[in-house]
Amino acid sequence: xxxxxxxxxxxxxxxxxxxxxxxxxxxxxxxxxxxxxxxxxxxxxxxxxxxxxxxxxxxxxxxxxxxxxxxxxxxxxxxxxxxxxxxxxxxxxxxxxxxxxxxxxxxxxxxxxxxxxxxxxxxxxxxxxxxxxxxxxxxxxxxxxxxxxxxxxxxxxxxxxxxxxxxxxxxxxxxxxxx
Numbered sequence: 001x002x003x004x005x006x007x008x009x010x011x012x013x014x015x016x017x018x019x020x021x022x023x024x025x026x027x028x029x030x031x032x033x034x035x036x037x038x039x040x041x042x043x044x045x046x047x048x049x050x051x052x053x054x055x056x057x058x059x060x061x062x063x064x065x066x067x068x069x070x071x072x073x074x075x076x077x078x079x080x081x082x083x084x085x086x087x088x089x090x091x092x093x094x095x096x097x098x099x100x101x102x103x104x105x106x107x108x109x110x111x112x113x114x115x116x117x118x119x120x121x122x123x124x125x126x127x128x129x130x131x132x133x134x135x136x137x138x139x140x141x142x143x144x145x146x147x148x149x150x151x152x153x154x155x156x157x158x159x160x161x162x163x164x165x166x167x168x169x170x171x172x173x174x175x176x177x178x179x
Contacts, residue, residue: 037086038079087108
């Protein structure tokens with residue numbers, strides 16, 4: 001399975017890097033490919049390192065204005081013209097999506113895939129990995145959207161909330177019928 005991971009390129013502390021490294025190792029050990037923003041910085045680097053160290057494949061989709069930060073030595077690297085094309089390419093290459101901790105870029109990517117699911121334009125499984133409770137507020141906001149009628153489909157049809165990396169990968173594998 002090609003698993004797209006949306007996440008930060010910022011340098012973060014161990015409460016975020018340790019679970020990210022664990023997810024990367026699980027992804028690679030499961031024979032899956034990481035599809036990610038292609039950066040060799042911050043949490044993006046941590047995940048790419050973990051996948052590569054465990055023998056997994058790396059498919060990066062960078063963007064022209066960040067191409068100087070693109071990771072060398074990957075299995076495949078594409079450089080998009082802009083952020084919109086980058087998101088499109090990431091989703092085209094992915095069988096499933098995991099949203100890890102991140103800033104506004106990660107939130108933008110997350111809401112785009114959820115909007116596509118909401119309107120039936122994709123059936124790819126999406127997991128929000130709520131490391132250290134990072135997305136507790138967003139989870140509450142999504143539930144309010146559902147409760148107050150802003151979502152035409154049940155929230156559980158759109159996204160699975162996982163608290164641990166092992167649960168995130170298990171959900172994806174089960175959703176895609178991968179053992």
